[in-house]
Amino acid sequence: MRAFIPGRRMLAALCAAALLGGCAIGSAGQDSPGAGAARPVGDVTMVVPFAAGGGSDIAGRAMADGLVSVQPGLRINVDNREGGQGAVGYSYLLGKQGSPNYLLAAETSLLALPLSVQVAFTHRSFTPIMKLGEDFTLLVARPDSPMRSCADAVAHSRTRRVLAGISGAVGPDAVVFAQMERLAGADFDTVPYEGGGETLAALLGGQVELASLNPSEVMGQFRAGQLKALCVFSDQRYTYPELAGVPTSLEQGVPVSFAQFRGVIAPGGLNPAARQYWIELARRFADSPAYRDYVASEYLQPRVAFGEDFAAYLADNERGLAQVVRR
Incomplete structure (x- = not known):
């Protein structure tokens, strides 16, 4: 079987993303709007680490629109930064340490990439905000x-x-x-x-x-x-x-069950007040018609988690993935 053996083009993109992530650590927060602030200052960017039109893009745009719908005056722009099976986007977020002005539409590659190739991040590098639901293939x-x-x-x-x-x-x-x-x-x-x-x-x-x-x-x-x-x-x-x-x-009689999660994360090192700001908005989004419409349109299982509960889910999911994903 050829699973988990990236081709040359993919490996090149992943290595480039790892280098970008490593460089970003050194300059974290220097060019990040509102770094250390208790809430976003000006426009917010929702990073989607895949091309437009896919499940991650749909999730990111639904979350952006949903957050705006429950917080008047909030402005969120979507920025697709595809490459390296998601590594480019995650590495970009790594360079926004401490800024509440960035979010990212995350999914299982957040866990699978660090387990299978050399990148500069793990899920612990970021701030978990909300698990939107689960997508079974x-x-x-x-x-x-x-x-x-x-x-x-x-x-x-x-x-x-x-x-x-x-x-x-x-x-x-x-x-x-x-x-x-x-x-x-x-x-x-x-x-x-x-x-x-x-x-x-x-x-x-x-x-x-x-x-x-x-x-x-x-x-x-x-x-x-x-x-x-x-x-x-x-x-x-x-x-x-x-x-x-x-x-x-x-x-x-085939004992296989695996869910791809859909979620939203923020940069690491957030001001605790900024972390709470995004989690509270995420909870309001989860109770809104916009969330219900998104889940129904994408045939998701609406299994949500916020903050520390989302972090615990990621850690548990990582342990399960480690049994089948390898470098």
């Missing part, structure tokens, strides 16, 4: 595939070559395929792509037979009859009507 195939379930996919992989598309060499898709190998005895040949859009195109175009994709990325193809879901890698079925009929991998 689906194992999907084209309608004409002989595989009808996760168990079928495992069985086929043991007897012939099965190409499986994943979004990034260190992301949650790679994790679920690695877990299927470790826990169910599968033997997939994974092909990393830059994002969900490329992975989906490869699956529809026949370059790969399987892919692990989020529900929001493939719902249109399900409705058009272009794809079928073999299972969801979750401990329980989705309750959304469009997904309620998709069995879990556990139901099929």
